[in-house]
Amino acid sequence: MTVLAAAIALIGSLFFALGAALQQYEAVGSSKPRLLTLLRKPRWAIGGISILIGGGLHIFALSAGPLTIVQPMGVASLLFALPIAAALHKRKPTRMELMSASVVAIGLIGLVLLVPPHDGPTYLSPQGLATLFAVSGVAAVALWAGSRIASPAGRAALLATSSGVLYGATATLVRVLVDGGWNWWYLLALPVPALAALAVLQRAYAVGHFGVSFASLQIADPLTAVAFGALLLGEPLPTGVAPIAAAALAAAGTVALARTTPLERNA
Template sequence: MSAAAVIAVVLSLVSAVAYAAAAVAQERLASKTSGAGLLRLLGSGAWWAAVGLNAGAALLHVVALKYGPLTLVQPLGALTLVAAVPMGARVAGRRVSGTEWRGTALTLLGLGALLVTASGPAPHQVLSLTEALAVAGTTAALIGALSRPGTRPGLRHATASGFASGVASALTQTVTVAATDRSGPVLSVQVIVVALLVAAFAVGGLLLSQMAYRGGLGAPLAVVTLSNPVTAAVIGLTLLGQGLQDGVAGILLALAGAGLASRGVVLLTRATPATPIAEPDDEHPVAAVLALESARVAAEQALLPRQKPESEHLTAH
């Protein structure tokens, strides 16, 4: 593995942890503000903290794309889900289940296989302005179809978020490589237009994921984790010439790694959380109210025998 690839892997690891922390924060916020409008979210300090984590993770991701190809950097995004599992369990006050541990192990094993085959040299080819606009237009149409008005927030929004994030990463690599190419101007028309597209898809992906997390963290995050690298890898392989190493053997190893990682992500999606360690009453207001109501009824029933003689005495008078 080259020095550039090592830098890309390290930056991707730190970026994945930051994205995981942001996803856990977004999921908890979404569960507490279900149905809330965007203006209410904008007034929430917790939401801005999640945005800050996403921004920091995105910055690290941008730098990683300067040193590593899409076929290497994007699959490492699956580590976001791996990191989010213990974080989410810790925040929820529960233990990580056995299924979640198996899913984590398979995901890490599959990503290890992908690292061997996809750790190529630093990227040098970029999308032309025409190719960037074509990719952006096609992706925008897909996102519009998946998240059309009236659609209930869920896995379709998560898929759209993954598409947006994957395209944003591919376009980001074009911006970073083109802007640091000393043979041309730093702020060319291509760089400016593609940078604006990156901003639009990055913000769109963030908002779409926020909607998707209203139904929970596991399944939506898993869908985002899978659709994001698939989208970026398709662009990298078809338009940027970012192939895999070791010929046919490398392709087979990459397919096996992708299969293991996908299986691990599916396990993490289907995992049933273990019994919580603690259940604070303030986190479950409905259960608390029901408990109080049951206690009230029991107390009234306990008092009935004492009230009966008084009733008979009044009747006698």
């Protein structure tokens, strides 16, 4: 079952990577990509379906195998996404791109494996929900504001990080709903950060540095979820030098991607 779970998670990563690459291909070059406009583009819509399939396979894999095996497989989506995006733009990924992406993946796997398990009850009070929205909203807006004065690569990274913060808030809310009992008010609140994250991510994709934006998203999403888990749900944080080293490795790989990934445009 462990081998099956790992294989399913790996296939899910491929679907997620394909979906991200397709959506970036349609969003790239747009000054103000709008969700309703993008939704009418078949390639972008297929990308969304692919992402949903990938997410479903990942959830199924988590139910069939241990977290320490399944989660690292999810990180593989970054290594899949770069070649797929390069092929869509009719080029080959460079060796430095793939090496930088591998460094990011190693750092992310280290972070995932170092997060301590938590078996306690998952509960979020209404005040906690307000804190979740306030903190993630302020952080996302601050990152978005900073992106307006950044270089193209920096803009892609900051916008994707803003999206990752909102997706991390969404993941926290999903965990509360699944593990802590269904609360219909929380369920109605779920689309707010999710749709905001999706909209901001398309802005990041539109810049053209796909490797940078996708890597930044992959880093910001789990880090935010872990931080909110500790802040609001009482979950333990990883301690010691190893988590810092893993985070530094992932950040260094992202910086390297910013220097090696070409600025892409959809002709």
